[in-house]
Amino acid sequence: MLSLKISTIKCCSLFINIRADWRNLPKVSLVTVWKFFHNDDRFNAPEIRSSKTFKSGREEYGDTAIGYVCLRRERQNCIVKAAVCPEHKVRDKPYIVSITINEEEEQVLNLTCYDCPAANGGCKHAVAILMWLHRRSSEPSPTEVKCYSRKSVLSAAVTSVKYKTAQEINGYETPLDESKLDNSNFLSKIVKHAEEKQLDSQLSRHCFKLKEREVLALSLHQLLIDFMSTGKSSADDFIAFASSRMDDRLCKEAEMRTRDQSDNVLWYKLRYGRITASKLYEAAHCKTGDGSFVRTVIGAAKVFDTQ
Numbered sequence: 001m002l003s004l005k006i007s008t009i010k011c012c013s014l015f016i017n018i019r020a021d022w023r024n025l026p027k028v029s030l031v032t033v034w035k036f037f038h039n040d041d042r043f044n045a046p047e048i049r050s051s052k053t054f055k056s057g058r059e060e061y062g063d064t065a066i067g068y069v070c071l072r073r074e075r076q077n078c079i080v081k082a083a084v085c086p087e088h089k090v091r092d093k094p095y096i097v098s099i100t101i102n103e104e105e106e107q108v109l110n111l112t113c114y115d116c117p118a119a120n121g122g123c124k125h126a127v128a129i130l131m132w133l134h135r136r137s138s139e140p141s142p143t144e145v146k147c148y149s150r151k152s153v154l155s156a157a158v159t160s161v162k163y164k165t166a167q168e169i170n171g172y173e174t175p176l177d178e179s180k181l182d183n184s185n186f187l188s189k190i191v192k193h194a195e196e197k198q199l200d201s202q203l204s205r206h207c208f209k210l211k212e213r214e215v216l217a218l219s220l221h222q223l224l225i226d227f228m229s230t231g232k233s234s235a236d237d238f239i240a241f242a243s244s245r246m247d248d249r250l251c252k253e254a255e256m257r258t259r260d261q262s263d264n265v266l267w268y269k270l271r272y273g274r275i276t277a278s279k280l281y282e283a284a285h286c287k288t289g290d291g292s293f294v295r296t297v298i299g300a301a302k303v304f305d306t307q
Contacts, residue, residue, distance in 0.1 A: 018070055018071055018072055019069075019070055019148075020069035020070055020071050020080065020082075020148045021148060022136065022139070022148075024071065025069075025071070025080070025133065025136050025137070025148070026071075026078040026080065026101045026103050026133065026137075027103070027106065027137045028101065028106075028108075028130065028133040028134045028136075028137050029106060029134070029137065030134065031106070032101075032106045032107065032108060032134075033130060033131070033134050035107065035108075036107075036108040036111070036130065040111070040122070042120070042121060042122030043122040043127070058131075059131075059135065061087060061128060063132065063135070064085075065084050065085040065086075065087065065125075065128060066082050066083070066084055066085075066128065066129060066132050066148075067082065067083050067085070067094070067148075067150055067151050068082060068083040068094075068150065068151070069081070069082040069148040070082075076102055076103055076104040076105075077100055077101065077102055077103070077109065078100070078101050078103050079098065079099070079100050079101075080098070080099050080100075080101070080129070080133065081096060081097070081098045082096075082097055082129050082132075082148075083095070083096060083097075084096075084097050084113075084125040084128055084129060087124075093115070095113055095114070095115040095116050095123075095125045096113075096114045096115055097111075097112070097113045097114070097125050097126055097128075097129045098110070098111075098112050098114070099111045099112075099126075099129055099130060099133070101133075108130070111126045111129075111130060112126070113125045113126045136148075190203070191203070191204075191207045191208065194207075194208075195207070195208045198210060198211060198212065200212060200213070214250060214253070215250060215253055215254045215257060215266065215270075216266070216269060216270075217245060217250065218245070218246055218250055218251070218254055218270055219269050219270050219272065220272060220273040220274060221269075221272065221273070223238075223241070223242050223245060224238075226241075226245070227241045227242075254266075254270060258270060275297060279293075279297065283297075
């Protein structure tokens with residue numbers, strides 16, 4: 001209670017200590033808000049208007065960030081001061097915002113944020129207090145006195161507790177359901193579902209054939225992997241194996257899916273390790289038996305000695 005009084009006095013420095021509640025707040029209508037934004041050049045810049053202003057005045061921020069509201073009246077003017085908690089650094093010192101309203105003409109005379117570096121260009125904390133007053137003016141009269149001179153909800157969100165255990169968050173121990181412990185068929189269910197949906201993943205590629213990847217069976221990389229599983233090792237056996245895999249249907253599908261050539265990832269995979277038509281001219285004019293062209297064809301790469 002003592003800390004609340006001290007914070008209120010700091011916020012209301014040079015003020016007659018009048019705590020704000022629903023009975024003494026000035027009325028801020030929608031027309032008043034519109035006139036203020038229309039006439040104040042700070043909030044008409046391209047960087048602040050439209051979506052940025054809307055985010056600053058949103059209810060979920062203003063209603064939790066504003067606290068220690070106090071006011072005083074000088075003839076027809078009402079001066080309201082409040083502490084606005086920073087949205088992203090709730091541990092930091094709150095910004096003090098002051099707004100002066102002419103209650104007879106329902107006009108905002110002055111709106112200032114004293115601590116924000118962006119105050120001269122129209123900061124979000126000024127917009128937050130203005131829209132907060134507008135929402136309070138639109139609320140129906142409560143059945144009890146609601147005081148607004150208190151610590152903001154947002155600033156109280158961070159405590160000295162660095163972490164909480166799962167048991168502390170839960171609050172009670174959940175009974176263990178032993179019927180759910182049997183997961184012996186969990187993998188088979190996942191694989192079956194993935195096969196029905198034809199989901200492409202590392203697990204899918206090892207467990208079943210994907211229709212989208214059938215064309216990749218024509219790549220030399222995949223042909224060599226499949227050939228090694230047969231137990232054979234001669235070049236003639238590999239040529240016979242590759243010929244059996246390269247049927248007309250897959251070849252036509254590969255041609256259709258790689259027509260955009262260099263813009264297609266599949267095109268690079270299928271031509272890897274193959275002597276394509278673009279290499280025939282170089283092969284016809286090659287006169288070196290162990291030059292760069294030969295190394296390119298067989299896929300050799302130079303190893304650099306870094307020692």
